[in-house]
Amino acid sequence: MKKLLSITAIVAVVLGLTGCKKDSDFLNVQPTTFLTTDQVFSDPNLALTVLADLYNRQEDISSLDGNSNDPGWRSFADFSESFPSENGSSYIVQRTGWPYGQWAIDWSTAYTYIREVNLFLERDSASTQLADADKKRFYAEGRFLRAMYYFELCKRYGGVPLILHSLTLPSKDITTIQFPRAKESDIYDFVISEAEAVKADLPADPATKSRASRAAAVAMECRAALYAASIAKYGASTPAVSLPGGEVGIPASKANDYYTKALNAAKEIIAGTDGAYSLYNNGGNLSDNYANLFIDKASAESIYYEDFKTGGKVHSFTTNDQPYSLSDEGGDAGRLDPSLNLVEQYEKLDNTFAPLATVDGTNNPIYYTNLQDIFAGRDARLAGTVLLPDGLYKGKKVDIWAGYVLGDGSIVTSDEAGHTVALPGTQTKVQVVGTDGPVNGLELRTQSGFYIRKYIDPAVGSGRRGQGSTVAFIRYRYAEVLLNAAEASFELGHPDDAATYMNQVRARAGLTTPLAAGDITFDRIVHERRIELAFEGHILFDMKRWRLAHKVWDGTPTSVTDIKTNLGVAGTHSTQPWGLWPYKVYNPTDPTTNGKWIFRETKPALATGYNKFLFGNYYSQISNDAIAANPKLIRQPNQ
Amino acid sequence: MKHSIYLFGVLTLAAAAGCKKDNYPAPGSMLTGHLLYKTDTIQVERNQVPFQIYQYGFGKVGPIGSTFSQDGTLSAVLFDGTYKIIVPNGQGPFMWKQTPAGDPDTVNVTLKGNQSVDLQVTPYYMIRNANITISGGTVSATCKLEKIITDANAKDVERVSLYINKDQFVSGGDNIANKDLAAADITDMNNISLSVAVPSMTPTQNYVYARIGLKIAGLEDMIFSPLQKISF
Incomplete structure (x- = not known):
């Protein structure tokens, strides 16, 4: 009994002690597992982590790391600019068009991001603890990211609802948070005005490349204005691709205004107002210089990029696309093979176009002593973008050749790369096909006769799965700004200025004979962007804004004649990727040709589909779910 | 013991109800x-x-x-x-x-x-009187274009095409040979003729399918004549 009494007494005393705490203190316990909004926005390092997350979730149509559904290399592998040498990805060259939903950003992912940026901006401006300088810069960066995201949405969807503050779910009337689509021009106007508004608060510092800088904002403005201008001008050629409310399509009368804005923005960067940027030109071999531009993170040419870092975020672009025979990682290589369609487009050094000479006037093969002779005298960007047969990677030659061709024209080859067979009339087995292919259907080796060189990391171990590559993905660079300026000048009736801008980019690639004002045509503008910006995520949006996509990807098969004619002409169709396969001549009775090389244009056997771009593909489908949830969203045209 | 009888009854009912499948019938x-x-x-x-x-x-x-x-x-x-x-x-x-x-x-x-x-x-148009024949390895076709919409919505002809294919799907994407006749080369809409050589086919077959297609300017979908099987 006594014991019970004393326990009761102790409990009572303890209760009495704790009971002395105020109720409010007792109930308001600080969480120990997460940081509150006030805590985060009181420390610049914590606020920056929120911003870093937003940076990390930016959208790119092509990116080196990609995601699990669409690994980085595959996001570059379409539109017949390349062949996908991975059996699971053959569908890219076997489909006969794209669904209307292709290239869309998932609607709820998109507006989750927009909401989170809006929340960030609201919390940043409400913060009382952050220093003014930090607060201002964070705010400008948030607005930059939001504008970038709306630009990405607009490229795919046209006009989308422009939501500039966080929304709260209403208790009754859901229609108060259902917003209709803005006009396409409204979104471009928004991107342009946001860039103008925030540029003064961003550092004009060329060393700031993975965070928003003043030049990044202006480069975004420049590209957005150019897109809007060309949609206004060339949209007139496809009246079917528009909506009466302006959600899709921009009136032609606005074109000049947008071109002027694009030109002014470009001029601002070129004048150095936003920091000292210049073309990457470190001398030496011009092709190597061009390839290094994408490797050298300190280059004065890159304005804004997605950065990668060992120990943090790395990507497997090199792992996936390195040459098979020189791979760091057995069983991972060679997936992204540039097509002959693209390779034929590189000019000769005298600014003229000519197909790679495989046959003479009477259709007899031309014999070359060295594998690379056929590519001699071309734009240096060819060997800088594409790893050609006999090209060097990490100081070693790739081994690309398709087999032996005998005196009677028959071919000795194998369906196994690097296989050895005894040639007719001999006993010793010799290698009859390159260890890098090409062999039809043999994945991870080239099937087009080329490997990609752009972004491929020469660093030791960068091709290993575990290590990965840290090469940055450049979103904006100075050469594109120059080409934007050239295009805007040309469209505004100043081909002389256009030539000046374009010649700088061309001279860096070894095309030192300048183009005259009279040489600048729409075809030249289209061609230069295709070459300079190959595999940088531009081709789809460029072809869309010029309304060329339905002509280039017109749904009819591509013949070898199509590949070799109309070079450098905008809108020439290109619906199936072709390859160029080298063969070694074995003809001991004819010493003039024996041991030389001939080339044959070959369509990879797996490329059975063709690209067909419909009017309904110009603007990605807004999903039926999104429309059902918000009936104010009107459907895209032609869908 | 009484309880177990009740239990038995409940179980029987449950089993009987469970006999019904719980998914919907398929659309029919x-x-x-x-x-x-x-x-x-x-x-x-x-x-x-x-x-x-x-x-x-x-x-x-x-x-x-x-x-x-x-x-x-x-x-x-x-x-x-x-x-x-x-x-x-x-x-x-x-x-x-x-x-x-x-x-x-x-x-x-x-x-x-x-x-x-x-x-x-x-x-916008109809292809009338399509007549497709073969002679000497060349498929020849004649037809007439009838313009149906003639008011403000009228559209021009972009081209007329003859397509042949090994199987029954015949169109711009599915063909082994085709011949285009651009609008500029059409002199008489009532009398259009096209011909295309039949390429070699592997495996060989002694027939092809053919259709005449009409591409209308500003529209992406073509209109065709009825499918014809041409034996030779």
């Missing part, structure tokens, strides 16, 4: 239809001209979509009910009825068992 009513201009079927390219079927009254509204087959027919297996069919704006080599607001007008269908529906449309 077949809706078929034709694209018609008066009494003529409109021939199109396979997988290219879409239609959308809507049903209202079940919460979220979204279309069931598919495409017309190349002979201009549609088919869908549905539940009995009331449906609305449209062809989206800008699709097909024809004009679909529109509301004054410019939206595609609906065709109402009350489905109860299998049913066929005729979708009347107005094509």
